[in-house]
Amino acid sequence: MTELTAIPVLQRKPDLSKAQLRRRYRAEARFRLYGVAAILFAVGILALLLGSIISTGFSAFMQTEIALDVQLDPAIIDPDGARDPAVLAGASYRKIVRTGLAELFPDVSGRKAKRDLNRLISRGADLELRDRVVADPSIIGTTVTIWIKSSADIDSLNKGQIPRDVVEADRRVKDNQIAWFDTLDADDRVRRSFNTTLFTAGDSREPEQAGIWGAAVGSFLTLIVTLALSFPVGVMAAVYLEAFAPKNRWTDLIEVNINNLAAVPSIVFGLLGLAVFLNFFGLPRSAPIVGGTVLALMTLPTIIIAGRAALNAVPPSIREAALAMGASPLQAITHHVLPLAMPGILTGTIIGMARALGETAPLLMIGMVAFIVDIPRTFTDPATVLPVQVFLWADAPERAFVEKTSAAILVLLAFLILMNLAAVILRKKFERRW
Amino acid sequence: MYLKTLSLAAAVTLAAIGAAEAREQIRIVGSSTVFPFSTAVAEQFGKSTPFKTPVVESTGSGGGMKLFCAGVGEQHPDVTNSSRRIKKSEFDNCTANGIGITEVQIGFDGIVLGSSKAGADLDLTLEQVFLALAAKVPVEGKLVDNPYKMWSDIDPKLPKKKIEILGPPPTSGTRDAFVEIAMEGGCEALAGAKELGLTKKACHNIREDGAFIEAGENDNLIVQKLESNPAAVGIFGFSFLDQNADKMKGAMINGVPAEFERIADGDYPVSRSLFFYVKQQHVGVIPGIKEFIAEFTSDDAWGEDGYLVDKGLIPLPEEERQATMEAATGLQSLSM
Numbered sequence: 011m012t013e014l015t016a017i018p019v020l021q022r023k024p025d026l027s028k029a030q031l032r033r034r035y036r037a038e039a040r041f042r043l044y045g046v047a048a049i050l051f052a053v054g055i056l057a058l059l060l061g062s063i064i065s066t067g068f069s070a071f072m073q074t075e076i077a078l079d080v081q082l083d084p085a086i087i088d089p090d091g092a093r094d095p096a097v098l099a100g101a102s103y104r105k106i107v108r109t110g111l112a113e114l115f116p117d118v119s120g121r122k123a124k125r126d127l128n129r130l131i132s133r134g135a136d137l138e139l140r141d142r143v144v145a146d147p148s149i150i151g152t153t154v155t156i157w158i159k160s161s162a163d164i165d166s167l168n169k170g171q172i173p174r175d176v177v178e179a180d181r182r183v184k185d186n187q188i189a190w191f192d193t194l195d196a197d198d199r200v201r202r203s204f205n206t207t208l209f210t211a212g213d214s215r216e217p218e219q220a221g222i223w224g225a226a227v228g229s230f231l232t233l234i235v236t237l238a239l240s241f242p243v244g245v246m247a248a249v250y251l252e253a254f255a256p257k258n259r260w261t262d263l264i265e266v267n268i269n270n271l272a273a274v275p276s277i278v279f280g281l282l283g284l285a286v287f288l289n290f291f292g293l294p295r296s297a298p299i300v301g302g303t304v305l306a307l308m309t310l311p312t313i314i315i316a317g318r319a320a321l322n323a324v325p326p327s328i329r330e331a332a333l334a335m336g337a338s339p340l341q342a343i344t345h346h347v348l349p350l351a352m353p354g355i356l357t358g359t360i361i362g363m364a365r366a367l368g369e370t371a372p373l374l375m376i377g378m379v380a381f382i383v384d385i386p387r388t389f390t391d392p393a394t395v396l397p398v399q400v401f402l403w404a405d406a407p408e409r410a411f412v413e414k415t416s417a418a419i420l421v422l423l424a425f426l427i428l429m430n431l432a433a434v435i436l437r438k439k440f441e442r443r444w
Numbered sequence: 445m446y447l448k449t450l451s452l453a454a455a456v457t458l459a460a461i462g463a464a465e466a467r468e469q470i471r472i473v474g475s476s477t478v479f480p481f482s483t484a485v486a487e488q489f490g491k492s493t494p495f496k497t498p499v500v501e502s503t504g505s506g507g508g509m510k511l512f513c514a515g516v517g518e519q520h521p522d523v524t525n526s527s528r529r530i531k532k533s534e535f536d537n538c539t540a541n542g543i544g545i546t547e548v549q550i551g552f553d554g555i556v557l558g559s560s561k562a563g564a565d566l567d568l569t570l571e572q573v574f575l576a577l578a579a580k581v582p583v584e585g586k587l588v589d590n591p592y593k594m595w596s597d598i599d600p601k602l603p604k605k606k607i608e609i610l611g612p613p614p615t616s617g618t619r620d621a622f623v624e625i626a627m628e629g630g631c632e633a634l635a636g637a638k639e640l641g642l643t644k645k646a647c648h649n650i651r652e653d654g655a656f657i658e659a660g661e662n663d664n665l666i667v668q669k670l671e672s673n674p675a676a677v678g679i680f681g682f683s684f685l686d687q688n689a690d691k692m693k694g695a696m697i698n699g700v701p702a703e704f705e706r707i708a709d710g711d712y713p714v715s716r717s718l719f720f721y722v723k724q725q726h727v728g729v730i731p732g733i734k735e736f737i738a739e740f741t742s743d744d745a746w747g748e749d750g751y752l753v754d755k756g757l758i759p760l761p762e763e764e765r766q767a768t769m770e771a772a773t774g775l776q777s778l779s780m
Contacts, residue, residue, distance in 0.1 A: 125749060133751065137491060173690065180561075180689045215484040215755070292519060295471070296499060381483040383490050383497035384469075392469065392499045405662055407480060407687045407756060412664075 063423075067416025073205035073218060074165040075157040076131060076194055080110035082143065082150045093147045103136035103143070107158065114199075115190060126187055130194075132159040134219040157201065162217035162410035164191055168200065171409070182409070208417060212383045213399065217410035220403070222418050224385045228298060228378075228393030229367060229425075231386060235302020236366050240309045241359055245348075247310075248317030248355070253329075253343055272311035279308045280372030288376060295377035296392040304372045309362040316358020320351040353440035360433040364426050370397045396422045467518040470498035470736055474508025474525030475617055476661070477553055477681060478718050481752050482525050488751065489739045495732035498523075505617045512721065513538040522726040522733055526719045527553065527617040535780045544724035548737065548772040550746060552758040554682035554707035554715040555622050556694040557609075558667070562674035564603040566695035570713060572598050573697070574630025576607050577656055579649035580642075587640045590651045610659040610666050611650075611679035618663075621716045622679055623648040626697075629713060667692060682707060683756025708758045715758070724775055734773070741769040 084091065087101045108128055112118065118127050132138075135158040143150060159165075163182045166172045168191070178185050194200050211221030247268075255261045283304035287293045293300050324347050332342040373379055379398050386393035394402075400422065403415040472482055479502040490497025503511065505526040512524035513534060530538075530547070538545055557566065557573070568576075575598045580587050595602035612619045631637050631647030650656050659666045663680040667688050670678045677695065685694050685702060694702030697713050706712045720740070727733045739745060746752050746759055753759060760768060 121749075129754075134491075176690045182687070182689070215480065215487050288519075294467075295519070296501070377501055379501065381479070381486065381500040381502075383487050404664060405476075407663070407681075407683045409687055 060423075063416045063419050066413055067420050069169050069171075070208060070413040070417035071205050072169075072202045073207065074160040074168040075201050075203055076160050076164075077155055077157050077199040077201075078107065078110040078131075079113070079153055079155050080106050080139065081153045082106065084151050087143060087150050088147075093150075095144055098144050098147060099140060101140070101143075103139045107131065107135050107139055114194070123186065126184060127190060129161055130164050130187060130190060132161050132218045133216050134214070135159060157203070159207070159218045160200075162408060163187075165218055166410055167191065168202065171413075208414070212385050213381060213394070213402070214383065215381075215406075215408075217406075217408050217414055220411070220414055222396065222399055222421055224382060225394050225396045225399035225418075226421070228382075228386050229395040231298035231389055231393060232301045232305060232378075232395055233363060233367060235299055235389060236305040236309055237359070237363060239303060239306035240313055240362070243306075244310050244313030244359070245317055245355060247314045248321060249343060249348065251314070252318050252321040253339070253347070268311050268314050272315060275371070276308055276369055277371040277375070279304050280375030282307065283372060284375040294390050294392075296380050296382070296394070297390045298386065298393045299389040300376050301373050301378050301393070301395070302389075304376060305366040305369060308369065308372065309359075309366050312362035312365065313355070313359050316361070317351070317355045320354025320358065321347060323354060324350045350442060353436050357433045357437050360429050360436070364429045364433075367395075367425060367429070368397050368422070370395075370401055373398060396425070467730055469496035470523060470730055470732055471521040472498050472500040472523040472525065472720075473503045473511050473521045474501075474523075474720070475505040475527040475718070476502040477505075477527040477617055478525035478550070478720065480683065480755050481550065481718070481757050482523075482720065484751060484755050485736070485740045485745055488745065489732070489736050493732065493735055493739075495735065498732075498736060504615065505620075509534045509538075512723065513541055513543060515541045516543060516723070516725045518726075518730065520723070522723050522730050523736070524721050526721065527621060527716060529717065529719060530721060530778070530780075532780055535778070542725070545778040546722040546724055546737075546772060546775045547778040548720050548722065548741065549760065549764075549768055550718050550720060550740065550757065551752070551760050552707060552710075552715050553718055553756075554702055554712050554758065555618060555626070555679060556682055556685045556702040556714075557677050557679060557697070558670060558685050558692045558694050558702075559677045560670050560674040561691055561693055563676075563693075564605060565693070566595075566602070566677065567699065568602075568695050569633070569698050570626055570630035571634045572602070572630070573626050574634060574647065577609060577627065577650050578631075578647065579651045582634070582636050582640050582642065585636065585640075587642070590653065590655070593655070605675050607655045608673070608676040609656050609679065610669055610676055611656060612661055612663075612666075613658045616661050618679065618681060622714065623650065625716065626714045681756070682758070686756045704758060708761075718757075721778075722772075722775070724777065727775060734775075737772050737775075741765070741772050 083106065086106060087103075088094075088097055090097070111127060111131060112124070115127060118124060138158055139156060142156065160168070163172065164187070167174075167183045167188065172181060172183055174181075174188060183191075191200070207219060208221050210223050211219060212224030214220040251261065251264070283300055287300045287303060288295060328346050328350065329342050332346045333339070337345065370379065373395060378394050379401065380392065380394060381402065382392050382394050384391070396418065400415055400418045403411045403418060470486075472486065474482075479500065483500045486498040486500050489495065501521075505528055508521075508524040508526065509530065511521050514520050530545070535545070557568065559566065575581050575590075575592060576595065578590055581590050581592070582588075583591060592598050592607060594604060595607055596604045611622070614620075627650070628644065628647045631642050634642070637643075637647075659669060659678070663684045666678040666680050667684055670676055671691055682694075682702065682704075685692055686704070696702070700706050700711045700713065702712060707715050722733065722737060742750075744750055746757065746765065748759055748762075750759070759765065
């Protein structure tokens with residue numbers, strides 16, 4: 011025992027000097043500062059992105075309207091007085107609207123001036139009037155004051171997006187149109203109201219008539235297909251791989267491939283969809299059923315990976331206890347393990363769905379990047395989705411689509427936030443820690 | 445047993461969807477340049493007739509032709525748009541697949557060299573455009589890598605500004621048309637280029653030393669970039685110049701300004717014809733094709749006061765419109 015003390019032991023004593031301690035505290039403070047800086051940077055970039063989208067997009071939620079007194083002449087709308095809806099819908103309302111506008115400016119003459127005048131109001135104004143008459147035929151024969159949408163250029167002028175001080179030739183809105191608009195404004199015939207069309211209409215080439223409802227319904231139909239296909243298949247695959255599959259080379263290979271599939275660029279799934287669903291099965295182009303299937307293939311690996319992680323997080327003691335109490339392996343899984351893993355699986359599914367909602371590339375191949383006006387009703391109707399609508403509007407030459415693009419992005423972001431919020435709430439509410 | 449029934453049900457559903465009843469709406473594919481016009485007509489057609497609104501896809505002229513010529517049947521599109529005339533090879537492919545085509549020329553499109561209002565005015569000849577953009581140019585009788593860094597290097601009369609041109613990538617129809625009309629035209633007019641082998645395709649090569657920047661298919665993006673960089677010049681369609689006339693200006697080419705009237709007259713050198721092609725076998729099978737042609741070729745649409753002109757289309761001269769309309773509504777067959 012005594013020899014031991016004789017051996018010189020190289021012992022490192024902690025340096026507890028003040029200077030060393032201060033250095034350590036400073037290093038710690040610096041490290042925290044880096045962390046805060048990283049977060050501030052990320053938040054700053056996000057704020058910049060949101061700020062620029064909101065600042066360009068918020069004006070799209072308002073639309074300039076002009077009040078016209080239109081005389082609903084029965085001779086034009088309903089010559090035989092039968093109030094037949096088909097006759098009412100087929101009448102020439104354009105003329106009525108234009109007469110209403112011309113009456114406000116009786117001194118405008120000449121073809122070019124009249125054309126300029128008619129450009130104050132939306133090309134779809136006659137259809138607004140038609141819908142109103144068809145809905146309530148009793149107004150025929152009277153003179154009514156209606157608020158109709160102004161054209162997109164006038165709307166931009168009213169919102170200050172078209173400068174008045176540039177040379178007339180370089181402006182979309184001409185001097186005479188500005189003068190007419192100002193007269194209308196002075197007569198209290200101009201107002202800005204909430205742009206409901208943006209939320210109720212399908213796509214249009216006229217910015218003031220364009221809406222995102224068609225794309226939203228398309229997204230909804232597509233996601234239903236995606237969920238219906240990827241959730242059951244993904245959960246079954248996860249359960250089998252986690253609970254039943256033997257651990258051998260084959261299951262390893264499958265696992266590697268699933269992880270690989272999660273990282274495959276989404277356009278590849280689009281090409282697959284084109285080759286298999288369109289060319290081989292002959293399914294219709296631009297249909298949500300095809301889009302949903304393609305996105306389901308894309309979401310599947312995410313769900314399987316999240317599902318396996320969630321199942322893995324359930325302590326083995328639960329399953330073993332169930333088995334010990336006489337439950338069959340099937341009962342142990344379905345009665346005990348799966349319900350406990352469900353919040354985790356659902357979180358993964360919602361995140362996968364959110365990714366599918368934001369996807370455009372695979373849809374390009376199967377024809378969902380298209381101009382579609384009619385709102386889809388079934389899974390085989392031609393449809394488009396929200397991000398595609400953003401893409402199409404961003405590409406449109408009309409200036410007024412710039413604000414519409416940002417507005418559509420805001421709506422898409424709102425959906426994404428809702429979905430991710432749902433995932434967080436699910437996790438907070440149902441997750442159990444062991 | 446359960447699984448068997450399930451898979452059987454799935455198979456039956458798939459088959460039922462595949463054999464869905466005849467398509468109700470017209471399907472249009474093709475050029476992104478014609479897309480704004482085609483969609484405007486489709487929308488008007490959908491609103492003013494009892495037919496469903498046609499579905500329009502922007503696939504590019506070449507991609508559209510491929511889909512269009514693939515065959516007859518409701519899974520194939522009925523109409524394709526093109527920012528150039530159909531090629532002989534495409535026509536042969538179509539004919540081989542039993543497709544009869546009606547060609548309709550709808551008007552013109554000008555390609556402009558635009559820059560920000562804050563930048564210098566440019567008055568270029570096609571030769572100068574070629575010299576500014578080509579990968580290899582003739583200098584003192586020899587073909588060398590493009591040495592021009594400043595516009596004033598090409599011609600002392602041009603501004604003393606760095607050559608910086610933003611344009612579409614090779615997949616774009618605008619790019620195709622630009623190299624074919626402007627680059628090739630400049631090449632042909634350039635003295636001594638022919639002797640050095642600069643003819644046709646050889647003139648199409650655009651420099652890759654940073655003076656030309658590929659700015660993506662989106663013309664709006666090019667316009668935005670030009671706005672923030674007044675020294676740069678961009679290549680894009682006339683309709684984008686028209687929409688952004690308060691911020692952008694077009695360069696004069698061979699002394700002709702990029703204006704609506706001058707493109708319509710055919711004076712402006714960099715312009716091209718726009719077409720759409722109709723599959724005759726689908727007329728009468730898919731409802732509304734004839735009416736769609738009639739709407740497209742109506743005065744309300746493509747006339748001088750029509751809504752397509754508002755969208756930036758440069759219309760055909762009046763007599764030609766009349767003749768084209770008659771040929772189109774009569775479904776005259778195209779032969780090559």
